[in-house]
Amino acid sequence: MGFQLQQACGRRAGARVRAGLRAGPVLAFIVLALIAAPALPVRATESETLSERTLKQIVARQKDIFTEADKQGDKLDQENLRAQMQSVAHDYERLLQDNPKFAAGYAAYGYMLGQVGMRKESVAVLLKANQLDPDIPLVKNQLGNYAAEEGKPLEAAAYFLAAIKLAPNEPLYHYQLGTLLATARDDFLKSGEWTRAGIDEAMHHAFQRATELAPDRFEFGVAYAKSFYELEHPDWAEALKVWGGLEEKAQTPAARQLTRLHAANILITIGKPDHARALLETVDEASLQEQKQKLIAQLAETAKK
Numbered sequence: 001m002g003f004q005l006q007q008a009c010g011r012r013a014g015a016r017v018r019a020g021l022r023a024g025p026v027l028a029f030i031v032l033a034l035i036a037a038p039a040l041p042v043r044a045t046e047s048e049t050l051s052e053r054t055l056k057q058i059v060a061r062q063k064d065i066f067t068e069a070d071k072q073g074d075k076l077d078q079e080n081l082r083a084q085m086q087s088v089a090h091d092y093e094r095l096l097q098d099n100p101k102f103a104a105g106y107a108a109y110g111y112m113l114g115q116v117g118m119r120k121e122s123v124a125v126l127l128k129a130n131q132l133d134p135d136i137p138l139v140k141n142q143l144g145n146y147a148a149e150e151g152k153p154l155e156a157a158a159y160f161l162a163a164i165k166l167a168p169n170e171p172l173y174h175y176q177l178g179t180l181l182a183t184a185r186d187d188f189l190k191s192g193e194w195t196r197a198g199i200d201e202a203m204h205h206a207f208q209r210a211t212e213l214a215p216d217r218f219e220f221g222v223a224y225a226k227s228f229y230e231l232e233h234p235d236w237a238e239a240l241k242v243w244g245g246l247e248e249k250a251q252t253p254a255a256r257q258l259t260r261l262h263a264a265n266i267l268i269t270i271g272k273p274d275h276a277r278a279l280l281e282t283v284d285e286a287s288l289q290e291q292k293q294k295l296i297a298q299l300a301e302t303a304k305k
Contacts, residue, residue, distance in 0.1 A: 051099045058091045059108055066115070085116055103133035111142060119146065137167035144176065153184035154191055171213035175220050178206030182230055200231050216254070221246045225262065236270050257283045261291050265298075274298050 065084050069076055092109040099105060110125035123146050129139045144159030160177040167173060181188065181203035188194040207224035214220055225246055228239035243263045250256040260279045267276035276297060283292045 022204060049100055051095065051105065054095055055102075055105050055108060058088060058095065061091075062088050062112055065275060085112075088112065101132055103129045103136060106132065107136050107139045111138065114146075119149075121144070136164055137163040137170065137173065140166065141173055141176065144180075147185075148180055153180055153187045154193065156180055158187075168215055171210040171217065174213065175210035175223065176205045178203050178210065178223060178227065179205065182227065185230075196232060202230060203227055216249075218246070218249055218251070221249065225259075228266075230299060236266050239265055254285045254287060257285050257288055261295065264295055268295065268298055268302060273302055 062085075065081070065088065065224070069081055089109075089112070092105065092112070096102060096109065098103050106125050106129035110122045110129055113119075113125060114122035123143070127144050127147075129136060130143065133139075140159045140163035144156045144163065147153075147156035147159060151202050157177065157180055157219055160173060160180060163170070163173040164177065181199050185199055188199055189196065204224075204227045207220070207227045210217070210220045213223045221242070225239065225242045228234040228236070228242070240263055243259045243266070247256050247259040247263075250259060260283055264276040264279040269280065276295070280295055280299075283289075
């Protein structure tokens, strides 16, 4: 393949490396799901066991480099990072030259290329992995990400749904499907392949499932709670319960008060202004005052009717 990382580790790529580190569970999934012998598209011979072990070592080294890059922050040595990642790329290429049908190797390499900003090269390698083994959920998910970034939401949805079918207990895949359906709703409707009711149900269920599978991921819970606003016929009583549960999980005063703003908004909607007013009185974070004042104005308008 001979991919060069000469342009891949500049400031933009450095940010991608740090962003990739924050997606640690995904990188861990590569190690656990792609390296595990039952998941590999190869027979358990001595040679193949060696290739699996080599891949695990490469991924571990890659993770160490990302970890160190994240620690350096703005003081990151871009040239040193480029050299290290080029070395990792060479290790991948040697592995794949010796094992040209090693799907898990292509999957991990394609993921790494995406992490350093080489999107086109990443897609090419991931497609190769998908060709060799169509049952690697990580590959489906990454291809879905790229399709979404390229403005192809229906293609992205197909990949995300395939990833979910292969790994139904991976919360990230459900979350990404829900996000795609929420942000590209008009595209799905225009296609004629989806109805409003179908989109609502699939989006809402995707966020709900992500929250059930990863209850500690606050952002998943927020996405689920917000999805009630997108429904044609929302269950506001259930939405209040969800926002209440999020308040208990919030780690900062601002986050807790934000959940109260949403609860107050719902209370206004369902005709309980006194309850809403009581909640709003507990919101004193400076960053939330603009949103608070909008709800207070909404209460005033409601009182006039």
